[in-house]
Each structure stands twice: as C-alpha cells, then as structure tokens.
Amino acid sequence: MTTYPAIFASLASICSQVRQAASVAGFEKNEVYEIELAVDEACSNIIEHSYGAEGLGDIRCDCIETTDSFSIILQDTGCCFDPGDVPEPDLVSPVGKRREGGLGIFFMRQGMDEVHFEPCEGTGTRLTMVRYKKRKIH
Amino acid sequence: MEITQKQYKHCDLVQVTGRVDSQTSPQLADVFKAITDDGRFKIVLDCSGLEFISSAGLWVLVNAQKQCKRYNRGEVVLAAVDDRIRGSLDLVGFIPYFRIVVDQTEAVGLF
Numbered sequence: 001m002t003t004y005p006a007i008f009a010s011l012a013s014i015c016s017q018v019r020q021a022a023s024v025a026g027f028e029k030n031e032v033y034e035i036e037l038a039v040d041e042a043c044s045n046i047i048e049h050s051y052g053a054e055g056l057g058d059i060r061c062d063c064i065e066t067t068d069s070f071s072i073i074l075q076d077t078g079c080c081f082d083p084g085d086v087p088e089p090d091l092v093s094p095v096g097k098r099r100e101g102g103l104g105i106f107f108m109r110q111g112m113d114e115v116h117f118e119p120c121e122g123t124g125t126r127l128t129m130v131r132y133k134k135r136k137i138h
Numbered sequence: 139m140e141i142t143q144k145q146y147k148h149c150d151l152v153q154v155t156g157r158v159d160s161q162t163s164p165q166l167a168d169v170f171k172a173i174t175d176d177g178r179f180k181i182v183l184d185c186s187g188l189e190f191i192s193s194a195g196l197w198v199l200v201n202a203q204k205q206c207k208r209y210n211r212g213e214v215v216l217a218a219v220d221d222r223i224r225g226s227l228d229l230v231g232f233i234p235y236f237r238i239v240v241d242q243t244e245a246v247g248l249f
Contacts, residue, residue, distance in 0.1 A: 008161035015157075015190070033190070033222040040192045044160040095235035096204045103193035103230055110229055 001062040006047050006076065007054040014043050014061050018072055021063035025070045026133065035070070035131055038111035041104035042074055042127055050078030050125055057124075070131050072112075077124035083117050140187075141169050149180035149249040151242060155187030158195030166195065170202035170214075179205070179212025182245040186218035196232060203235055213237065217245040 002017055004010040018039045022032045043059055051057050060075040089102040108115050114130040139162035144151040150173050158166055173181060181202065199214065206212035216238045219227070227233050239245045 008159070011159045011161055012157055030222055030225075034225075036190065037192065037226065040159055040190070044192065044194065047160070089230070091231045095200055095232055096207070098200075100197045100201070101193075103196070106230070107193060107226070 001060055003058050003060050005055065006043075006051050006057045006059050006078075008044070008047060010059065011040055011043055014059065015040050017061060018063060021065070022070060022131075025063075025065045027070065027131070031131070034111035035072070038108040038115075038129055039072055039074070041107045042072075042129065045081070045104045046074065046076045046078065046125075046127075050076045050081050052078070068133050069113075070133065072129045074127045074129075075120060075124065077120070077122075080119045080123070081117055081125045081127075083115075139165065141166060143169065143173075145178075146246060146249075149182055149246055150178055151182045151184060151246060153184040153187065153242075156189055158188065158191040158198070160192065160194045163192070163194040163198045167198045167201065170198070170205070174202070174205050179209040180249045181206060181214045182217055182242055182249075183214060184217045184242040184245070185220065185223060186241070188220065188223060191223055191226065193230075196226065196230065200232065200235065215239060215245045215248055217242045 004014055015036045019032055019036050022035045046059055047054055057077045062073045064071045086105050089106045090098050112129040113132045116128045118126050120126050139156040139158055142153045203214045206214050216236050218241050219238050
C-alpha cells in the first residue's frame with residue numbers, strides 16, 4: 001500500500017506504480033494502457049469529486065495479483081462517492097455538441113472487468129477495480 | 139509533458155510528448171488558446187511522442203477543434219496517433235471529429 005497526496009501531480013506516480021504491477025502480472029502493453037487509463041480517471045475523480053479540490057487528503061493505492069486476476073484498490077478519506085449520481089456519458093450526439101466531462105467512469109468500466117465503490121469506515125470511499133487475466137469478451 | 143511549437147505559413151505545428159492528464163492538460167489548452175487568440179485556426183498536433191492521454195486531455199482536443207472549426211477552413215489535424223490513443227478516441231466516438239493522418243508532414247501538407 002502506497003500513499004500519495006491527492007493532487008493531480010501524483011497521477012503520474014500512481015500510474016507508474018500500477019503500470020509496473022500490471023506488467024509484472026503479465027498484461028500486454030495495450031492492456032496495461034487500459035488499466036493505467038482506468039486508474040488515472042479514478043484518481044482524477046477522487047481529487048475532483050471525493051475531495052472536491054486538490055490537496056485535501058491522500059490517495060492510498062494497492063495492487064493485488066492472484067492467479068487469474070489483478071486488482072487495484074484506491075482509498076480516500078473524502079466524501080462518500082456514489083457512482084449512481086453520475087449520468088451515463090453521451091456517446092451519440094455530434095462531438096462538438098456534447099457536454100464536457102463524464103467519461104471517467106466510462107473509461108474505468110471499459111478498462112476493468114469489475115468496478116466497486118464502497119464507503120470506508122468513518123469517512124471516504126474504497127474503490128476496487130479488477131481486471132481478469134483472461135478477459136471475457138464485452 | 140513537453141510541448142514544442144512551430145509556426146508555418148499555413149498552419150501551426152504543436153508537438154506534445156509524455157502524459158496529458160488532469161495535471162498537464164491545462165498547459166496544452168493554453169497553447170491552443172494562444173494560437174487561436176492570435177487569429178490562427180489551422181493546427182497540426184503531432185502525437186508521435188504522446189505516451190498517454192486521459193479524458194481531460196481528450197476534451198482539450200475537442201475544445202480546440204470546436205474553436206478552430208468556427209472559422210473558415212480552421213481545423214485541428216492529428217498526426218501519428220498511437221493505436222492505444224486511437225482506441226480511446228474510438229471508444230468515446232471522437233474519431234469522426236478529427237482527421238487523423240500518418241505523420242506531421244502529411245498533416246502540414248493538408249493546409
């Protein structure tokens with residue numbers, strides 16, 4: 001478990017940790033990129049939405065490999081995040097007319113096979129994202 | 139992330155290398171804004187050194203394109219886009235909004 005200040009400047013370091021762990025777990029370059037994107041989006045959301053601004057807490061990141069899966073656990077002490085509050089992204093309208101934002105959770109769900117948000121004891125959210133080593137076809 | 143710029147007669151070339159994420163994307167937005175504020179709306183973005191781009195960065199590209207397309211023949215053309223980044227653009231349906239070409243030479247030649 002590594003702890004990072006919840007600031008955007010931490011994104012590169014958090015992604016580096018996850019990229020290395022995913023490579024060690026045997027994922028190919030393209031798969032590692034998809035996992036990195038999911039983690040970057042998740043951490044950006046934690047800073048923007050759980051904490052509401054930069055520098056108001058930490059992000060704890062842990063990577064766990066099993067024989068058939070790779071999990072990333074991200075924990076914050078911000079306000080509890082409810083993914084149900086986030087509307088589905090608009091992927092249909094002409095691009096120039098779409099409202100900016102809303103793609104973070106979409107990229108997380110595309111890049112990972114399971115995405116779970118749960119409230120931590122006390123305060124904050126624990127986000128667990130799992131990628132199977134042999135992925136089912138979406 | 140590092141950004142280099144070159145102003146040609148008919149377009150501006152912007153080369154971005156490294157990571158474009160929530161930390162660095164405002165700098166890329168500033169570069170596009172400075173070009174369009176100066177009245178130039180034909181931009182080539184060379185992505186050959188771009189290692190990673192998050193949704194924050196993708197929206198910077200969309201906003202720059204939106205701004206450029208307001209003007210006659212204005213456009214942001216993407217050059218040398220890595221397959222993984224093209225995959226992200228494709229997932230969210232951004233591909234039709236951009237011309238994507240093999241390299242910066244081809245892109246500059248379009249203007």
